[in-house]
Amino acid sequence: MADNTVIRLMGRRLRLAVIGGGPGSFIGAMHRQAARLDDRYELVAGALSSDPARSLVASMSLGIPPERSYPDGHSLINAEAARSDGADVVAIMTPNDSHYRFAMLALDHGMDVICDKPMTNTLVEARALHDKVRTSGLVFCLTHNYSGYPMVRQAKAMVLEGMLGDVRLVQVDYVQGGRAKPGPGRTTWKEDPARGGTSLVLGDIGTHAHHLLRFITGLEVAEVAADVGAIVPGRQAHDYAGALLRLSNGARGNFWVTQAAAGVENGLRIRVSGALGSLEWQQENPQVLHFKPLDAPAQLRTPRGPGTLPLAARASRIAAGHPEGFHEAFATLYTDAGDTIAARRSGTPPDPLALFFPDAADGLHGLRFVDSAIASSRNNGAWTVV
8 A cells, every 4th residue: 555545636635524432432543543544634623522521622632623623523514514624534433323413414515424333223224324325426434344454355355256166155253252241341332222223232243244244255145044132141232143144146154243252352253165165264363364275275375475366465564474453454444445535536536446445335234134133033033034
């Protein structure tokens, strides 16, 4: 990513405004650091907290001038849209229930949007936001950041090149232990269905696993037979979901996500098997992609190592053998979105390799999957069309 496409096309960085992600927010810092890593964005405005006083203090603590430190997201969008030097892009990292209204307002004002997942809390909102993005012609990036890892992109490129043959089996797990103890987790709003959505585990990490499956294979989940609920005694919010999947090409899948596996940290893993071989990747060891071709020795693929394909090479920033991780994967999405936004604003065709970031269609597919999995579970695991 040596070439700064944004500055080359626009003569300046994109002006970025952030909503949410204030003091104590893990994901807020990730968004801001990702935006700056490849020098595509300049942070110009912020509304970082739902508390107006804290919002102003937090924004100014990041070096945002007082006149562009706003008490809330609506004020930010309206005021920035009225400025001749206003924000080009709005990044949203608020609780789930406000993603929809902030994204819709930003799009109404002609601003491109980068939004944390899940895109919305409800399928009705997801459909409306997807339609809005499509008719507006603006760029909408949904930060399913695991799709930004070089070896995840290597896996996708190998599937696209036919190196696995027809995909037949997919296994995806996202296993955490942060809610293994009874009682609320660190972020309590996520356990409120009105703010965090109908299913805590599916909205929080299930959408990541679902998107990773779709991203690598290029397939859709056609039907799901699911069991969704809580395994920790006394808990009402969902902390577990398991499902069998039927994919759009007839392949079979297995899906398992939980936040209540005692002692586990962040175990995201996917295995894809085709007629000609299999791929395996784990987020806790993200530099290595295992490729096991049929009737040939197993191989390891690494960023910038032998056999690295262009889609993976674009997502890697440093010399072979040096580790890259969560921050860099997040930054890949910001850079892809930034390059695409700059191309749109300058009337230039975008780099095809920059168009693999998750978008509103991915957000809509995620909400469809969540709704169908819950419906299946309520019907005792019956097969349910997505």
